[in-house]
Amino acid sequence: MVGSANGATDLSSEMEVDAFRRLFPLRFHERHLLESVRPDARSLGKARETSLALGAVASADGSALAKIGCTTMLAAIKMEVMTPSKEAPDEGCVAIDFHMPPICSPIVRPGRPAEAAPVVSKHSGMIDLKELSLVSGKAAWMAYLDIYCLDADGALFDAALLAAAAAFSHLQIPVVSLNDDGRIVVVSKENGEKAKNKPVNEEKRKLKLRSIPFALTCILHKNYILADPTAEEESIMDTLITIVLDTSCQLVSLYKPGGPALAYESVLQDCIALSRQRVKELQKILNEAILDMDVD
Amino acid sequence: MEVDRADGRAPNQRRPVACTRGILHRAHGSASWAQGDTKVIAAVYGPKAGTRKNENPEKACIEIIWKPKTGQSGKPEREYEMVMKKTLQSICLLNVHPNTTTSIVIQVVNDDGALLPCAINAACAALVDAGTPLKHLAIAICCCMSENGQILLDPSKIEEQKVKSFVYLVFPNSIASVLPEGSLKSEGEIMEHGILTSVTHGVMTVDDYFSCLKLGRPAAAELSDFIRNNLKLKPGNDSSKAA
Numbered sequence: 387m388v389g390s391a392n393g394a395t396d397l398s399s400e401m402e403v404d405a406f407r408r409l410f411p412l413r414f415h416e417r418h419l420l421e422s423v424r425p426d427a428r429s430l431g432k433a434r435e436t437s438l439a440l441g442a443v444a445s446a447d448g449s450a451l452a453k454i455g456c457t458t459m460l461a462a463i464k465m466e467v468m469t470p471s472k473e474a475p476d477e478g479c480v481a482i483d484f485h486m487p488p489i490c491s492p493i494v495r496p497g498r499p500a501e502a503a504p505v506v507s508k509h510s511g512m513i514d515l516k517e518l519s520l521v522s523g524k525a526a527w528m529a530y531l532d533i534y535c536l537d538a539d540g541a542l543f544d545a546a547l548l549a550a551a552a553a554f555s556h557l558q559i560p561v562v563s564l565n566d567d568g569r570i571v572v573v574s575k576e577n578g579e580k581a582k583n584k585p586v587n588e589e590k591r592k593l594k595l596r597s598i599p600f601a602l603t604c605i606l607h608k609n610y611i612l613a614d615p616t617a618e619e620e621s622i623m624d625t626l627i628t629i630v631l632d633t634s635c636q637l638v639s640l641y642k643p644g645g646p647a648l649a650y651e652s653v654l655q656d657c658i659a660l661s662r663q664r665v666k667e668l669q670k671i672l673n674e675a676i677l678d679m680d681v682d
Numbered sequence: 683m684e685v686d687r688a689d690g691r692a693p694n695q696r697r698p699v700a701c702t703r704g705i706l707h708r709a710h711g712s713a714s715w716a717q718g719d720t721k722v723i724a725a726v727y728g729p730k731a732g733t734r735k736n737e738n739p740e741k742a743c744i745e746i747i748w749k750p751k752t753g754q755s756g757k758p759e760r761e762y763e764m765v766m767k768k769t770l771q772s773i774c775l776l777n778v779h780p781n782t783t784t785s786i787v788i789q790v791v792n793d794d795g796a797l798l799p800c801a802i803n804a805a806c807a808a809l810v811d812a813g814t815p816l817k818h819l820a821i822a823i824c825c826c827m828s829e830n831g832q833i834l835l836d837p838s839k840i841e842e843q844k845v846k847s848f849v850y851l852v853f854p855n856s857i858a859s860v861l862p863e864g865s866l867k868s869e870g871e872i873m874e875h876g877i878l879t880s881v882t883h884g885v886m887t888v889d890d891y892f893s894c895l896k897l898g899r900p901a902a903a904e905l906s907d908f909i910r911n912n913l914k915l916k917p918g919n920d921s922s923k924a925a
Contacts, residue, residue: 643881
């Protein structure tokens with residue numbers, strides 16, 4: 387490790403790499419950035435390996451497990467019948483909860499950016515709430531989406547959004563029928579044949595997703611843009627910018643909460659270009675996961 | 683210019699801004715900030731000894747307490763607190779008072795749109811009033827995209843509900859410096875063109891976002907001049923209103 391003109395030069399030249407990493411984390415990372423490489427051997431604009439498994443929770447109506455590098459998110463959807471509000475008689479509802487249990491990270495900080503997850507997926511127009519309607523004014527679906535962070539290793543929002551989108555594309559809406567009292571009952575498999583009432587939603591078992599949003603978080607540090615940061619990178623260089631684009635490349639969210647580095651227009655353009663690439667990658671991963679699911 | 687806003691403003695026209703500092707007796711610094719009918723009071727207490735759990739004790743810690751107009755604070759308020767904390771952390775000189783906590787209490791008096799930008803501006807004025815060491819000020823504005831593709835500046839509550847998307851932008855203030863002009867630019871970019879904070883709601887095209895930026899910058903520069911003139915006045919004096 388060759389140090390630059392700094393107080394620690396003499397020390398660092400004879401120090402072990404691991405010790406150097408802990409004692410001078412910023413210089414350790416900047417030394418890597420000079421060589422356009424990151425400590426985990428990625429190039430600056432490259433995201434970590436991403437995998438997606440649908441149907442991870444058997445008891446849920448739709449679920450997915452998303453992994454971006456070590457960051458792991460589990461999303462599951464439970465459908466319930468509810469009475470829609472008077473203001474929107476033919477719309478369903480989506481309730482989103484994000485959980486960060488102590489298992490995911492040594493420091494669980496409540497109120498992380500991922501709390502913004504509900505805001506994004508609601509406004510993105512991914513889900514047409516009218517599709518969740520059963521009987522106008524009488525009954526509609528309430529989708530409870532729960533996202534659990536199992537391992538928090540940076541870029542939480544990206545993983546959470548990917549898991550949520552995958553869970554919605556996996557979602558199988560249960561078959562329900564109207565009974566004699568005009569109430570909605572779930573048709574279970576055993577008595578499916580003998581139920582005399584016709585199911586209400588026989589053909590509407592899948593949600594039509596309009597355009598799916600995908601997120602990419604980048605770190606801005608000096609002149610560098612680091613895509614998909616790990617938790618270590620996030621803690622050392624703390625200007626984060628999260629860009630959410632949907633499949634038609636519309637901007638769903640551009641979220642930058644402060645930070646010492648300022649985002650200039652040219653930087654924003656570069657970040658958006660990186661996100662466009664990432665959207666294509668993630669879309670491919672999601673499509674493959676759906677295909678795998680259909681084969682099984 | 684075509685005018686189709688309810689209050690007869692031009693699309694790129696802000697509402698009148700008013701700022702008064704030193705309105706609270708016991709607070710170390712306080713300010714009220716009004717944009718049209720949106721009004722927020724900010725109070726700064728601190729620096730107090732010690733930081734909260736999970737905060738870096740080598741630096742000063744900033745704590746935001748958001749009080750809504752009515753009721754309990756919920757998820758949106760938590761999100762506001764978080765965005766404000768990160769934004770204000772990046773304009774404060776945190777190394778000056780290590781291992782201290784500065785509390786900023788935001789009391790919403792009335793919400794008529796552009797609430798978060800209004801609160802950030804109020805907090806900034808209150809921090810100056812308290813004499814907290816700052817790198818520069820943060821100037822926050824709100825732009826929104828109407829259905830017909832027009833960009834409106836500083837929307838009211840009704841406009842905010844009608845439009846398909848809106849953006850909160852925070853810029854650094856324009857710096858008046860004795861240094862030659864070139865020295866303030868970093869790699870050819872003017873500092874006040876950099877975005878400190880950006881929060882968006884709703885879907886828009888990438889080009890729309892950049893149009894919002896273009897519209898927002900001159901508005902932020904105007905606000906920046908207003909705040910500079912206002913800060914020159916003695917605290918307690920009611921400010922002149924800026925159109």
